[in-house]
Amino acid sequence: MKDPIVKKTEEKMKKSVNSIDEELKKLRTGRPSPALLEEIKVDYYGVPTPINQVATVNVTEERSLIIKPWEKNLLNAVEKAIQASDLGLNPMNDGxxxxxxxxxxxxxQRQKWVKKAKDIVEHGKIAVRNIRREILKELKDLKKNGEISEDDERRLEKEIQNLTDKYVEELDKLFERKEKEIMEF
Structure with a gap:
């Protein structure tokens, strides 16, 4: 059975890695992805609403996305929202x-995206290491208060270091996969 401290550490690290993975999915690569539009909000009856909540977004062919709003009167609002975004794309509205x-x-451009992906992953590594530092401080406090023995502290430190190594390696794999995806022609 896992120690509650190790379990808590693993949960926090897993959340950090998942967060970085989600952020990488939003990073533009050479191919279109509906995830690129998740951050773009459309004015839907006065309420800023994500595009995927007011329209169907599909990938077609090799290099295009089709956005079909559920209400025709949203076509112009969706078009304006995309133009105002930082995607640098020109939407074509056919009615x-x-x-x-x-x-x-x-x-x-691809090299810039790889650099951005590397920065995102580096932030993830920093987050994982900060979690380690925070938990190790907790362990020292527990030992100081006599709640755990020195042997337990060392064992837990080793387990936490192993978790840190595991999640940093996982982040490296995420980066390698994203880099490969970006550099594909």
Whole structure:
């Protein structure tokens, strides 16, 4: 059975890694993904609403997304929201759907995206290490208060270090996968 401290540490580290994974999914690569539009809000009767809650977003062909609002009167609002975003895409409105065509990215753009992915992953590693530091401080306090023995402290420190190594390695794998995805032609 796992120690509650180790379990708590693992849960926190897992949340950090999952958060970084979600952030990486939103990072633009050469291919379109509906996740890119998750942060874009449309004015839906005065309420800022994510595009995926007012429209169907589908990937078509190799380099385009089709956005079909559930209400036709939202076409212009969706189009304006996309234009106002930092995606740098020009939506094409044909009266029924909005088509987003993703141009083939240059090598320079791809390198920028890889750098951004690396920064995101580095923040994740920092978060994991901060969790380790926080838990190790808790362990020292528990030992100081006589709640755990020195042997238990060492054993738990080792387990926590192993967890840290595991999740840092997982973050490295996430980066490698994202880098490969970005650099694909």
């Amino acid at each position: 029924n759907v909005i088509r987003l065509v993703f141009p083939t990215p240059t090598t320079e």
